[in-house]
Amino acid sequence: MKRKIIDFIIEKIIFLCGVLSIVFVVLIFCFLLKEGVSFFKDYDVFKFVFGKLWYPSSEPAQFGILALIVGSIYVTAGACLIAVPLGVAAALYISEIAPAGVRDVLKSCVELMAAVPSVVIGFVGMATLVPFVRELFDIPTGLTAFSGSIMLAFMAMPTIVTISEDAIRSVPWSYKEGALALGATRWQTIRRIVLKAAMPGIIAAIMLGIGRVIGETMAVMMITGNAAHIPSSIFEPVRTMTATIAAEMGETVRGGMHYKSLFAIGLVLFVITFSVNFIADLILGKKKRK
């Protein structure tokens, strides 16, 4: 009897924990929606998303976030261009080529990379990468979208490497054996069989990496220069959506237009990251059903 009661209680506690995590997400979303939508009552959505000028405190105030969206896209795309090939190649090396000793060391290093706080990465980037970029390309400032991309690539790498590596490792040995027994070389086997079979997992890893990059705030705020204009190249300062929210939230009047507009940015950001995660889930789900 007593065992049954304990069983019952524990079951309910675990149930509560599970439900709570959903409740929190829903609550956050509702809050964001409430503040964001009330902003759109006073300000046209179209003007908000496609407006080029972000002058939240001038008279009359301009809330156009196109420059911020473009800034986010520049930094994210740049980070992906760097992190995806590097990350997938690293995962391949760790899971397929590296000898056992090297593999263990590399794996723990990559996992350690994930544990570095973003403010530290931003700090290191500011002290080393920014002056380096300025001198290398001979530009007025090193605080550019390009520097931000490099730092963010660093942060996305651990996600991409660990998840791709899992996917690659879960390709059954018999597939490889089958290809090798037909006279395929190791590289042919990796390229045509291993990569192909692990592709859904690798795509999911990339998506999760992108999600991480889009949402990243601290490092980009420190490195990208925070100029809210549409850049003509990646060697110009940009400002991302996340950095805008973080930088300006402290100076707004609670309940004012500026305050609400930051929530609206959060809403746009939420929609973007949600779509990325949703697509990643779809791909992963497709893999499992196969």
Added chain:
Amino acid sequence: MVKIMEKIDKIKVENLSCFYGGKLALEALNINVVKNEILTIIGPANSGKTSFLRTLNRMNDFDANYARKGAVYLDDENIFYMNPEKLRKRVGMLFAMPIPLPMSIYENIVYAPKRLGLVSKKSDMDDIVKEALQEASLWNEVKDRLNSSAMKMSGGQQQRLCIARILAIKPEVILFDEPSSGLDPISTAKVEESMIELKKKYTIVLVTNNVKQASRVGDRTAFFLMGKLIEVGKTGEIFVSPKEKQTGDYITGRFG
């Protein structure tokens, strides 16, 4: 004049010993495989029969614990000095579990010839696919759905697809590693049929746990026990009057 039947040794094994992590798995083996015969290898678990088979196309090379001594000659050429990829093209292997690659039936077969640069034209590929599937007696069952996924076939069909895949690269020797351990009796019969058909063109080494299978398809049979070759001879003789007592005991099911 008496016409002597030509019996050429396709594979000659000299003093082959294999080790796993320092432990002896196969001891000083001397055996030959005659061209166009089916040599079946029987023996209980741990008898070294699979180690032997996997040595013949050097699939063991991927195991870091594996070591070997001695020599294996394929047409008088020592396979341990050959390029392993070239060797595996000449000595194909069929595994216990059918492992189609995760692609269509058609792609499964053209995969290896394409990689090895044997074909490039679409019409040549079509020919290879048809020929290989016919030789593996699978053509009639799948000719209408060559582009469907190989993963959707039945176990027996997958195993014959794997045979077709090997045939597509025109090997000289085919190694069968317990090819019907995962199959039902009817699929097994079909795989055995294609084996007997195949020996006209290829030399076959078959490792099997199924003693009856050895008696059905083998021209000669070798009995391995604890890493040693106990006896090898004509299948009929081994099954009717084995020279060694252990062989007889195993065949009649007294142990193993």
